[in-house]
Amino acid sequence: MATVGLGTASMTFADSTIQTEQKSSDHRSKHLEKKEEKMSETITKVASYLNKSEEELKRMIEKDKTSSRALALSAILSKKSGESLEDMMTNVQELKGKKERKELVESYGISDEELKTEMFKVHPVSEVALKNVATYMGITEEEAKNLVTKQKVSIRQLALADIISKKSGQSLDQVFTKMEELKGQKERKKALLESYQLDANEIEEEMKKALPHAKRKKHGEKRGEKHK
Numbered sequence: 001m002a003t004v005g006l007g008t009a010s011m012t013f014a015d016s017t018i019q020t021e022q023k024s025s026d027h028r029s030k031h032l033e034k035k036e037e038k039m040s041e042t043i044t045k046v047a048s049y050l051n052k053s054e055e056e057l058k059r060m061i062e063k064d065k066t067s068s069r070a071l072a073l074s075a076i077l078s079k080k081s082g083e084s085l086e087d088m089m090t091n092v093q094e095l096k097g098k099k100e101r102k103e104l105v106e107s108y109g110i111s112d113e114e115l116k117t118e119m120f121k122v123h124p125v126s127e128v129a130l131k132n133v134a135t136y137m138g139i140t141e142e143e144a145k146n147l148v149t150k151q152k153v154s155i156r157q158l159a160l161a162d163i164i165s166k167k168s169g170q171s172l173d174q175v176f177t178k179m180e181e182l183k184g185q186k187e188r189k190k191a192l193l194e195s196y197q198l199d200a201n202e203i204e205e206e207m208k209k210a211l212p213h214a215k216r217k218k219h220g221e222k223r224g225e226k227h228k
Contacts, residue, residue, distance in 0.1 A: 042072055042124060119154075163206045
């Protein structure tokens with residue numbers, strides 16, 4: 001049987017294959033575990049958001065085999081429209097791609113900012129984004145998560161608030177207060193930056209450092225359009 005030399009030790013190709021398969025199996029197990037944790041947290045949040053029992057939601061999920069994000073979106077649309085969660089879950093499950101999802105959300109008069117705000121209430125924060133922002137801010141992930149919960153902001157809004165705080169010399173609490181004052185206003189981010197006389201391009205460059213993996217539209221591209 002062929003072997004692979006590893007210094008003074010040796011490993012058969014069969015052993016190498018077994019180890020590779022084991023690593024792959026461990027990775028799948030961890031992924032499944034995180035997926036289940038995210039669903040569990042989403043169920044708890046949605047149950048509180050819609051005043052439903054977690055058991056009722058679990059039965060719906062088992063029936064429709066929905067994802068945590070689809071459940072969260074369905075909950076938001078159900079609350080805003082007055083339609084049943086079960087019917088909305090069916091509608092969301094039938095969506096094909098981001099374009100159809102965007103069209104459905106807009107058909108209920110929900111803006112992008114409002115959707116992000118509501119999504120925070122019903123869907124767990126991205127672990128990758130949380131880690132990146134916590135590192136950028138120089139705090140622990142737990143501290144970042146506590147700020148997100150306490151201030152009722154998205155992880156992106158937390159990053160933005162921290163950047164503005166550092167650039168303007170204002171405290172983080174002062175920036176959160178200003179953000180709350182501008183809540184509901186169109187182009188809130190633009191108004192927020194103007195109130196501190198900050199350059200939008202400079203802030204965006206900092207946002208790239210805080211959230212390096214975030215998807216961003218290219219300059220001059222409208223939301224929902226592909227850059228040509």
